[in-house]
Amino acid sequence: MNSKVMNLIDAVREIPDGAEIAFGGFAITRSPVAFACEMIRQNKKDLNIYQPIVCMATDMLVGAKSVKKLSYGGGSLDRFGRMERINEAFENKTIDAREFSGLSLTYRFLAGSLGVPYIPTKTLLGTDILKNLLDKKDESVMISESPYGDGEKYVFMKALNPDYAVIHAPYADEKGNVLIDGPVWDLELAKAAKKLYVTVDQIISNEYIKMHPEKVVIPNVYTHAVIEVPYGAYPTAVYKMYDYDSDMLTKYAKTNKKQEDFDLFIDEYVTGTSNHNEFLEKCGGISALNKLKADPVYGYKKVWGDKYE
Amino acid sequence: MINMSNSKFTTNELMAVTASRLLKDGQNIVVGLGLPQVATLLAKSTHAPHLNIIFEIGVVNPESVDTGVGIADPRLWYRSDYFTSFIGSLGHILQRGLVDVGFLGGLQIDKFGNINSTGVHEKDYFRHINGSGGAADIASYSKNIFAIAKHQKRKIVDMVDFITTVGYLNGGATRENSGLPKCKSIRIITNLCVMNFNNQLREMQIESVHPGVTKDQIIENTGFDIKFAGDLKETDLPDDNEIYLLRNVIDPKKLYI
Numbered sequence: 001m002n003s004k005v006m007n008l009i010d011a012v013r014e015i016p017d018g019a020e021i022a023f024g025g026f027a028i029t030r031s032p033v034a035f036a037c038e039m040i041r042q043n044k045k046d047l048n049i050y051q052p053i054v055c056m057a058t059d060m061l062v063g064a065k066s067v068k069k070l071s072y073g074g075g076s077l078d079r080f081g082r083m084e085r086i087n088e089a090f091e092n093k094t095i096d097a098r099e100f101s102g103l104s105l106t107y108r109f110l111a112g113s114l115g116v117p118y119i120p121t122k123t124l125l126g127t128d129i130l131k132n133l134l135d136k137k138d139e140s141v142m143i144s145e146s147p148y149g150d151g152e153k154y155v156f157m158k159a160l161n162p163d164y165a166v167i168h169a170p171y172a173d174e175k176g177n178v179l180i181d182g183p184v185w186d187l188e189l190a191k192a193a194k195k196l197y198v199t200v201d202q203i204i205s206n207e208y209i210k211m212h213p214e215k216v217v218i219p220n221v222y223t224h225a226v227i228e229v230p231y232g233a234y235p236t237a238v239y240k241m242y243d244y245d246s247d248m249l250t251k252y253a254k255t256n257k258k259q260e261d262f263d264l265f266i267d268e269y270v271t272g273t274s275n276h277n278e279f280l281e282k283c284g285g286i287s288a289l290n291k292l293k294a295d296p297v298y299g300y301k302k303v304w305g306d307k308y309e
Numbered sequence: 310m311i312n313m314s315n316s317k318f319t320t321n322e323l324m325a326v327t328a329s330r331l332l333k334d335g336q337n338i339v340v341g342l343g344l345p346q347v348a349t350l351l352a353k354s355t356h357a358p359h360l361n362i363i364f365e366i367g368v369v370n371p372e373s374v375d376t377g378v379g380i381a382d383p384r385l386w387y388r389s390d391y392f393t394s395f396i397g398s399l400g401h402i403l404q405r406g407l408v409d410v411g412f413l414g415g416l417q418i419d420k421f422g423n424i425n426s427t428g429v430h431e432k433d434y435f436r437h438i439n440g441s442g443g444a445a446d447i448a449s450y451s452k453n454i455f456a457i458a459k460h461q462k463r464k465i466v467d468m469v470d471f472i473t474t475v476g477y478l479n480g481g482a483t484r485e486n487s488g489l490p491k492c493k494s495i496r497i498i499t500n501l502c503v504m505n506f507n508n509q510l511r512e513m514q515i516e517s518v519h520p521g522v523t524k525d526q527i528i529e530n531t532g533f534d535i536k537f538a539g540d541l542k543e544t545d546l547p548d549d550n551e552i553y554l555l556r557n558v559i560d561p562k563k564l565y566i
Contacts, residue, residue: 027381074440078379101445103399123449126475126487153488183367300383
């Protein structure tokens with residue numbers, strides 16, 4: 001079998017400083033936290049990140065001063081809090097922030113994944129989002145008319161094939177066929193990237209894929225590396241695998257408000273640990289993780305009892 | 310806030326009920342979490358059982374039994390009809406033109422119905438708070454826009470600090486002239502009143518005033534010189550069934566109401 005399995009440390013070593021990289025994940029779900037933590041341990045610099053809706057991992061990378069430019073469509077830590085490291089970097093202009101909407105940025109990846117130069121859309125017209133992008137002479141937007149002569153105005157979203165993409169999924173086989181249960185907001189960026197890295201909670205047999213090919217959302221033609229990292233999205237959720245850890249997310253949403261507190265958090269949890277298993281130990285280890293196991297029907301940790309019924 | 314301590318319902322319940330009644334059976338709604346979702350679920354359990362509820366993350370018609378912390382919370386996705394991508398939800402359904410109502414919240418709403426969910430001007434800098442997510446897309450392509458907001462001087466404003474989503478832009482036909490598809494109607498539901506833009510200028514006006522609220526209260530809490538519609542009404546009261554459903558079925562943990 002043509003195996004694409006790599007270990008996390010070697011995979012992250014392949015990403016150079018200044019890399020153009022798209023991230024999957026959305027707020028508190030399927031965030032590639034383990035990959036981002038390893039990038040911070042390896043002290044990556046000047047990253048050029050693209051992400052339709054940002055997730056926890058991206059806020060950590062910005063806070064750790066690994067990011068030079070961020071193109072994104074907004075995002076938060078849901079009710080836990082805000083992306084405060086991103087917000088502050090945006091306000092202090094310590095990163096080159098380019099804001100889009102979720103759909104418009106995804107169109108860049110869709111165009112890239114289809115091999116066409118652009119996708120026309122009316123979204124962003126009239127907004128300050130578009131105005132700011134035009135003011136910054138961002139290469140990705142152009143206002144133009146339909147070539148078919150209906151006189152309609154569109155924003156042409158330029159295709160993007162990022163050098164790298166990183167997503168987290170529950171399962172893949174060694175060949176790189178990827179299974180994701182639930183909504184799949186990051187398929188287009190995965191298919192557009194020149195090199196797709198997928199961290200998975202578990203590598204499964206190709207025999208399972210052969211029995212359930214309809215479950216594959218990203219076939220192996222796109223995949224550069226499969227990296228098995230159990231709980232690789234922790235403390236964010238993976239549908240039908242494990243829930244988000246409310247305690248850790250609450251803690252993170254406190255520490256990301258101030259750079260000093262964030263730095264202490266990173267010192268203790270990320271650079272103070274040598275790998276994801278140690279990070280998980282630091283966060284409470286197996287007893288904490290056991291409390292997060294998802295119910296196979298509900299897809300999250302179902303708590304039974306009067307309080308919730 | 311208005312004092313409803315003696316009445317049988319809270320302001321949030323009245324807002325949810327009012328918004329719910331504006332939805333029509335069979336419509337396709339793109340909705341965010343919070344009161345908009347509560348209102349939509351209430352409509353679905355009363356007069357509009359055939360609503361399709363679409364979340365931008367790529368989730369259609371979930372029937373949650375546990376309240377989530379956001380649209381990325383798998384609690385929200387339970388018993389869905391369909392899982393898809395942004396392209397599937399905001400592209401193939403919304404941009405395709407199949408969404409009747411886009412239901413939004415935001416930091417500020419201005420007199421032409423433009424909404425800011427990005428950030429606000431502080432004394433010497435622009436404080437970045439959230440960003441568009443799918444909001445800009447939803448406001449661009451929904452046939453009608455609804456929003457729920459707190460009625461405060463700094464939230465209902467003359468001009469938003471940042472146009473994240475376009476309502477009627479600068480009024481009149483400026484939205485269409487910018488190249489955006491037409492938006493048939495915009496409704497803003499606040500804790501004091503319901504507002505629409507049903508006039509030539511496409512300028513915000515008071516459509517109905519909630520019971521117990523005075524015109525002065527609205528004027529005091531609005532950031533510009535607000536107009537009242539000629540056929541100004543009082544907002545209808547919730548009925549017992551709606552209140553029962555909100556408290557016991559839709560939001561029993563009282564996270565939003």
